[in-house]
Amino acid sequence: MSDNKTLVLYFSAEGNTAKVAKEYAEKTGADVFEIVPEVKYTAADIRWTNPLARCNREQIAGKEVPVLGKVENFDQYEDVYIGFPIWYGQAPRVVHTFCKGYDWKGKKIHIFATSGGSGIGKTAEKLAPSVPGAEIVDAKVVKSADEI
Ligand SMILES: Cc1cc2nc3c(=O)[nH]c(=O)nc-3n(C[C@H](O)[C@H](O)[C@H](O)COP(=O)(O)O)c2cc1C
Numbered sequence: 001m002s003d004n005k006t007l008v009l010y011f012s013a014e015g016n017t018a019k020v021a022k023e024y025a026e027k028t029g030a031d032v033f034e035i036v037p038e039v040k041y042t043a044a045d046i047r048w049t050n051p052l053a054r055c056n057r058e059q060i061a062g063k064e065v066p067v068l069g070k071v072e073n074f075d076q077y078e079d080v081y082i083g084f085p086i087w088y089g090q091a092p093r094v095v096h097t098f099c100k101g102y103d104w105k106g107k108k109i110h111i112f113a114t115s116g117g118s119g120i121g122k123t124a125e126k127l128a129p130s131v132p133g134a135e136i137v138d139a140k141v142v143k144s145a146d147e148i
Pocket of ligand 1: 115
């Protein structure tokens with residue numbers, strides 16, 4: 001097990017964020033953990049133009065989205081980079097559910113998101129209640145690992 005102080009967490013439904021997150025972790029030597037929902041998103045699940053698609057139902061209801069696995073030794077990390085796609089101007093529900101499972105006291109969070117064009121907006125403010133005690137030091141939309 002590493003004694004790294006930096007962790008890169010990411011969720012990615014279509015691969016864009018995954019690519020950036022993996023590149024960044026490789027470049028910096030940080031540990032990396034993928035947030036995977038218990039039920040993976042199919043193409044139909046994320047077709048946001050369909051009002052009845054899973055993504056819309058989860059978003060409207062502010063649902064919890066159960067996740068697979070757990071970060072071992074979360075305590076050891078000081079800086080946590082959290083990457084995800086912007087969904088409806090903020091983090092997908094699954095990221096909120098994941099974050100609620102950990103003690104964030106004293107952690108420094110750096111948010112990086114990919115998007116179809118939206119800026120970061122109020123993403124950090126909206127994620128804050130799910131990471132109580134953490135300091136969100138940075139939040140930005142990026143196109144590549146070099147921008148993190
Ligand atoms: C359900 C859903 C909602 C989205 N909402 C937004 C949005 O509000 N603004 C935006 O610019 N892009 C939005 N997008 C596009 C994604 O943010 C963009 O394609 C992102 O890079 C996907 O990342 P991924 O490949 O890691 O899943 C949305 C995509 C989906 C599937």
